[in-house]
Amino acid sequence: MKGVLLVNLGSPDSPTPKDVKPYLDEFLMDERVIDVNKVWRNILVRGIILQTRPKKSAEAYSKIWWEEGSPLIVISERFAEKLKKQTKMPVALGMRYGSMTIKKAMDELRQQGVDEVLLVPLYPHYAMSSFETVVVKVMEVQKEFFPNVKLTTLPAFYKNPDYIKVLSASIADSLKDFEYDHILFSYHGIPERHVKKSDPTKYHCKIDGSCCFTNSVAHNTCYRHQVYDTTELVKAELNLPEEKVSSSFQSRLAGDPWLKPYTDYEFERFPKEGKKRLAVITPAFVADCLETLEEIAMEGKNQFLEAGGTDYKHIPCLNDDDAWVSLMAQWANNWEETGNLPH
């Protein structure tokens, strides 16, 4: 029997330093997130970052935490529940990090007789630190505990025409009562080094003004190209004026150069250029989370208003939007019936 495995990033069990620390430890010790050799990663993560970050992160999580739990988890659960009602197959939800493990989700599917799994990494774009690490982890779990289960992965859907339509409709709905000077597409950042590492040609990616807009097989795994594509496609779908739209990158950790421009620098710059009414969209995430609810909707808003902005709106992620759930159900049901995946 076929079944669907949804996987998102995961959250700590509670917004306390005690629970945030082991969660961050698992997350940042992932070799696809902090991609340095094991000894240096150990020093960097356990000797430096985890000495102070759990307290700071726990404070941020406390500001956005819901009665039912972490928004990322609760929203992903709502999405999974709605999806179950629209597929004839079992659906399970697991997280890459934290206590809602992939193993538990796979167990759930196996108990319902599933031996063919459609893995859905809940990320529209491919990055080593998000999509790839989910696929690798699921393959490890499958190999160790479920060797007879067949795995198929839904490709990154950042430019799928139906996805672009659903995303655009949800953005248009949020924008209908908001007058704006500019719309910022703020994507989770990654270190520049990760983009270069993911280039299979090893010569295409230059992180300049043209590589991401020049055809290449490198784009199958180029996060920077893929996010720019999403922005362009939504801009075209909604007929947004060229000069009113731009993309930027948020949530960087100190150290290496990360993809630019940085979202927080843009918040400072826009009001000085007369862009005082700003809408912010965060399409790297399908579910609202710490990075959207705290960094963008709270901190970003304060920063923009303090820099001279007058109006600010964070547009919610797709979350459990009915059209989004129906689209995922359509993809899953089509895969069940024909074996075909969307492209």
Ligand SMILES: C=CC1=C(C)c2cc3[nH]c(cc4nc(cc5[nH]c(cc1n2)c(C)c5CCC(=O)O)C(CCC(=O)O)=C4C)c(C)c3C=C
């Ligand atoms: C779009 C997908 C994501 C990519 C790519 C990504 C890369 C990446 N992230 C960190 C470090 C942190 N990210 C944190 C939170 C976080 N990251 C994503 C998604 C991507 N990260 C999400 C959905 C969340 C929110 C989780 C939640 O519970 O709501 C955090 C934890 C919070 C904090 O302390 O700031 C860290 C740390 C790196 C280093 C990285 C690429 C190298």
Ligand SMILES: [Fe+2]
């Ligand atoms: Fe992150």
Ligand SMILES: [Fe+2]
């Ligand atoms: Fe590129």
